[in-house]
Amino acid sequence: MFLAAVTYMVAFIAFAWDVAAHSRTTQRLESQHVQKKAPARKAQLVGAGVGSTAKSGTRSANKNEGRLVSNEQGTGARGLGFNKSAAEMLEGEVADSSMMWGSGTQKRTAARIAVAVMILGAVIHLAGVLSRAFAAGRVPWGNMYEFCTTGALVVSVVFLISLIFRDLRFVGVLVSGLALTMMTAATIGFPTPVGHLKPALQSYWLVIHVSIAVLASGIFTITFAMAVLQLIQTRRERDIISGKGSKLNFMRLVPSSQALENFAFRLNAVGFVMWTFTLAAGAIWAEKAWGRYWGWDTKEVWTFVIWVVYAAYLHARATRGWAGPRSAWLSIAGYLCIVFNFTIVNVFFSGLHSYSGL
Amino acid sequence: MAKKETTATALGPMGMLRWAWTQLTKMNTALFLLLMLAVAAVPGSIFPQRIQDPTKVSDYIETHPTWGPIADKIQLFDVFSSVWFAAIYILLFISLIGCVIPRANQHYKALRKKPAKTPKNFDRLPVHRTLTIPSSAGVEDLSSEQAITDATAVLKKRHYRVDVQSIDGVYSVSAERGYIREIGNIIFHVAMIGVLIGVAVGSLFGYRGQKILVEGDTFVNSLISFDSFTPGTNYNPDWLDPYTVTLNKFDVEYDRQQGSHTYGDDLDYTADLSFQETDGTTDQATLKVNDPVNVNGTNLYLSGNGYAPIIKVENSDGSVAYEGPVVGLTSDGKYTSSIVLKVPDAKNGQLGFVGMFLPTGERDATTNIPRSIDSEALNPMLVLQSYTGDLGLDSGRPQNVYVLDTNTLKPLNTMATGNGIVLDAANNTVDLPEGHGKVTFEGYKRYVGLDVHYDPGKKIVLWSFIVAFCGLIISLFVPRRRVWVRAQSAGSDLLVEYGLLARGEDPRLADEADKLTDIFAARWGLEFSEADDA
Numbered sequence: 001m002f003l004a005a006v007t008y009m010v011a012f013i014a015f016a017w018d019v020a021a022h023s024r025t026t027q028r029l030e031s032q033h034v035q036k037k038a039p040a041r042k043a044q045l046v047g048a049g050v051g052s053t054a055k056s057g058t059r060s061a062n063k064n065e066g067r068l069v070s071n072e073q074g075t076g077a078r079g080l081g082f083n084k085s086a087a088e089m090l091e092g093e094v095a096d097s098s099m100m101w102g103s104g105t106q107k108r109t110a111a112r113i114a115v116a117v118m119i120l121g122a123v124i125h126l127a128g129v130l131s132r133a134f135a136a137g138r139v140p141w142g143n144m145y146e147f148c149t150t151g152a153l154v155v156s157v158v159f160l161i162s163l164i165f166r167d168l169r170f171v172g173v174l175v176s177g178l179a180l181t182m183m184t185a186a187t188i189g190f191p192t193p194v195g196h197l198k199p200a201l202q203s204y205w206l207v208i209h210v211s212i213a214v215l216a217s218g219i220f221t222i223t224f225a226m227a228v229l230q231l232i233q234t235r236r237e238r239d240i241i242s243g244k245g246s247k248l249n250f251m252r253l254v255p256s257s258q259a260l261e262n263f264a265f266r267l268n269a270v271g272f273v274m275w276t277f278t279l280a281a282g283a284i285w286a287e288k289a290w291g292r293y294w295g296w297d298t299k300e301v302w303t304f305v306i307w308v309v310y311a312a313y314l315h316a317r318a319t320r321g322w323a324g325p326r327s328a329w330l331s332i333a334g335y336l337c338i339v340f341n342f343t344i345v346n347v348f349f350s351g352l353h354s355y356s357g358l
Numbered sequence: 359m360a361k362k363e364t365t366a367t368a369l370g371p372m373g374m375l376r377w378a379w380t381q382l383t384k385m386n387t388a389l390f391l392l393l394m395l396a397v398a399a400v401p402g403s404i405f406p407q408r409i410q411d412p413t414k415v416s417d418y419i420e421t422h423p424t425w426g427p428i429a430d431k432i433q434l435f436d437v438f439s440s441v442w443f444a445a446i447y448i449l450l451f452i453s454l455i456g457c458v459i460p461r462a463n464q465h466y467k468a469l470r471k472k473p474a475k476t477p478k479n480f481d482r483l484p485v486h487r488t489l490t491i492p493s494s495a496g497v498e499d500l501s502s503e504q505a506i507t508d509a510t511a512v513l514k515k516r517h518y519r520v521d522v523q524s525i526d527g528v529y530s531v532s533a534e535r536g537y538i539r540e541i542g543n544i545i546f547h548v549a550m551i552g553v554l555i556g557v558a559v560g561s562l563f564g565y566r567g568q569k570i571l572v573e574g575d576t577f578v579n580s581l582i583s584f585d586s587f588t589p590g591t592n593y594n595p596d597w598l599d600p601y602t603v604t605l606n607k608f609d610v611e612y613d614r615q616q617g618s619h620t621y622g623d624d625l626d627y628t629a630d631l632s633f634q635e636t637d638g639t640t641d642q643a644t645l646k647v648n649d650p651v652n653v654n655g656t657n658l659y660l661s662g663n664g665y666a667p668i669i670k671v672e673n674s675d676g677s678v679a680y681e682g683p684v685v686g687l688t689s690d691g692k693y694t695s696s697i698v699l700k701v702p703d704a705k706n707g708q709l710g711f712v713g714m715f716l717p718t719g720e721r722d723a724t725t726n727i728p729r730s731i732d733s734e735a736l737n738p739m740l741v742l743q744s745y746t747g748d749l750g751l752d753s754g755r756p757q758n759v760y761v762l763d764t765n766t767l768k769p770l771n772t773m774a775t776g777n778g779i780v781l782d783a784a785n786n787t788v789d790l791p792e793g794h795g796k797v798t799f800e801g802y803k804r805y806v807g808l809d810v811h812y813d814p815g816k817k818i819v820l821w822s823f824i825v826a827f828c829g830l831i832i833s834l835f836v837p838r839r840r841v842w843v844r845a846q847s848a849g850s851d852l853l854v855e856y857g858l859l860a861r862g863e864d865p866r867l868a869d870e871a872d873k874l875t876d877i878f879a880a881r882w883g884l885e886f887s888e889a890d891d892a
Contacts, residue, residue, distance in 0.1 A: 203648040205648075272830075273834065276827060287816065290659070292811065293820075296438045301399050302403060318862075
């Protein structure tokens with residue numbers, strides 16, 4: 001028993017340490033992001049064209065050991081609603097749309113350090129969450145504190161993983177800021193010591209339902225950040241095209257609004273599938289635990305609202321007049337619903353999901 | 359004005375309908391309805407809902423005398439069965455049907471047609487490539503016809519539908535893949551209708567009933583034995599299958615880990631049930647939270663539990679006026695359970711008791727008021743106030759068994775007068791004043807709240823959903839794209855052009871073009887060298 005108490009304490013200290021380390025990490029991140037804006041202002045981005053020319057490099061013919069030689073030309077991907085003249089005007093004003101690594105020539109030392117520190121933060125964070133999980137002997141999402149810490153971890157890990165495929169460092173400020181907010185909320189707002197689960201939560205569906213929900217929320221966090229940037233970028237692009245110029249120079253690091261929209265759409269599609277799964281897994285669990293798959297409990301209502309908003313988002317892209325900023329607003333609205341569902345509904349609304357341990 | 363009227367009549371009722379139909383099946387309208395649905399669901403989480411907690415609703419109406427009835431009138435307490443919510447989703451589903459039918463029809467035609475003809479100008483396509491194969495390479499056998507045959511084979515292997523054409527002697531192939539994307543899309547939307555049908559079937563032909571069952575008691579699955587019964591709109595209670603359920607034992611496991619944050623909380627519930635079906639067969643089952651028991655298609659759920667102290671009330675002449683377990687309503691985390699006992703058969707005037715059952719009773723050090731400090735029955739205690747008078751049970755008006763109206767009764771023992779009854783295992787009996795006999799606390803039993811549910815639409819919903827989910831994944835992640843390849847000689851060189859067009863979202867279109875280049879290069883033995891951009 002004493003040993004268990006010691007383990008709890010170690011877990012708790014590990015957590016406190018993790019939170020402190022992570023806060024520091026993210027704070028440092030943010031200051032670094034501020035610093036890195038400065039060089040960006042001076043240095044003109046070189047060779048950062050918009051997607052139209054992404055694949056236009058001529059492969060010239062040459063003879064090689066008697067094999068056939070040839071030549072390939074062509075264009076690469078253009079987003080929906082691509083406008084060539086507009087793209088030319090924006091050339092050099094926005095980052096490369098392909099979001100591939102190495103497409104920008106500028107060295108971003110600060111950003112590199114930021115990512116390295118964020119990886120370190122995530123590793124420490126992971127250790128903290130794992131120690132909590134081991135201390136409790138179950139999945140670390142049984143109350144609000146654990147949702148927040150695990151959620152923040154998922155957000156940063158999803159972000160870091162997507163960095164492997166694409167250079168998304170431009171959303172770093174927003175993502176790390178959100179992770180920091182979640183950690184702060186967890187430690188100040190809902191600190192809860194390790195404890196056991198209520199009988200209703202003892203089900204493998206807790207693992208399935210909540211993990212996918214948290215993962216989907218992590219993805220929606222990133223698309224939310226992209227939607228915000230998309231709106232800013234759209235405005236800036238309009239200003240640049242109309243010849244007014246724009247003061248928001250740090251947005252140079254951000255790809256064109258069109259590229260942002262396309263990429264956010266793909267992520268949102270994945271997020272939507274996950275959310276659909278969350279909803280269904282929740283319904284199956286509800287059927288087992290409460291005897292009905294759907295009963296319009298407050299949490300169910302909000303999960304449904306979020307699902308419908310993102311469904312509308314997916315439809316919006318295919319609807320005339322709704323692509324672009326309007327769909328970005330829908331994505332933001334969807335994310336705000338998630339935040340609302342996660343905070344206000346858990347804390348202030350009573351319902352069957354009142355497990356938050358508050 | 360007059361002119362307007364004539365146009366209106368000229369449109370006619372059929373025209374109006376057609377106009378309404380076109381409006382309704384527009385994507386814009388569907389989007390608007392979707393957003394409306396999201397907004398309309400919100401009040402359902404803000405206001406108390408009758409489907410969840412009818413008492414909360416009546417409390418709300420009582421505390422808001424002006425606004426309450428208005429909110430009730432506009433169905434804010436029954437959002438999800440309200441006229442306006444139904445109107446939105448019915449319109450949405452009509453709109454959905456109106457969208458899906460023409461699209462399915464169109465897709466059916468597209469499936470039977472050959473891929474679209476090769477366009478003249480590939481430059482207009484979002485992705486296009488040109489391979490220039492010089493004849494100086496010394497290969498003459500690659501004619502334009504052979505190149506197209508090869509390209510056709512390649513595309514076929516990549517699951518494209520192909521159609522080879524020769525326009526004015528120029529060979530080309532048009533290809534399309536990912537027809538299943540649209541099929542997935544249609545399946546998803548049709549399956550959503552299936553979900554709606556399943557929900558409707560459940561609410562028409564299902565039922566739900568609640569029954570509180572004390573250890574050792576048996577309950578028959580029939581209308582009269584339920585404490586509460588909610589049949590579906592079209593459910594006939596005569597259809598109930600009258601099997602019997604007996605609660606043999608109910609066990610609770612507590613958190614006894616020292617230092618645990620949740621020390622003393624319940625960790626696990628286990629109800630031991632036995633069944634007897636109508637044909638006489640018997641069965642045993644263990645019922646747990648999250649693990650319902652299925653009996654003849656109905657599901658039994660463990661929805662609650664509590665304590666039922668066994669109370670014996672004797673008349674002054676020694677005859678028993680009441681003896682048995684009294685179900686206590688749990689009012690806090692320590693299982694402090696409120697007790698109401700009505701004894702109409704007491705000889706010296708009817709008796710009524712109001713009180714508390716405390717699983718682990720302890721007198722507060724300062725106030726000396728007994729309270730429960732643990733949810734396990736370690737030191738069971740019974741605290742009672744007694745009343746006498748007309749309980750009003752003979753008036754024929756139905757009464758809540760958990761409420762005793764003490765206004766018209768004469769108090770015998772009350773906490774206020776200092777002679778309240780406090781009984782425990784050691785001191786388990788007390789005489790009532792004025793010759794009303796005596797009360798004995800004989801122990802306790804556990805009881806469980808059983809929910810009996812029958813939902814024939816459940817399976818429809820589940821399967822529709824699984825189909826919808828598959829459809830969703832297909833419609834989002836299978837790319838639908840068209841490819842055209844054209845080969846013609848330009849001077850001594852052979853020019854192979856190919857253009858790609860995405861139908862719907864397709865972020866990997868350029869990758870596909872790269873892949874085709876690589877495949878062609880491998881097939882024809884081409885070698886590229888990366889030259890400078892200039």
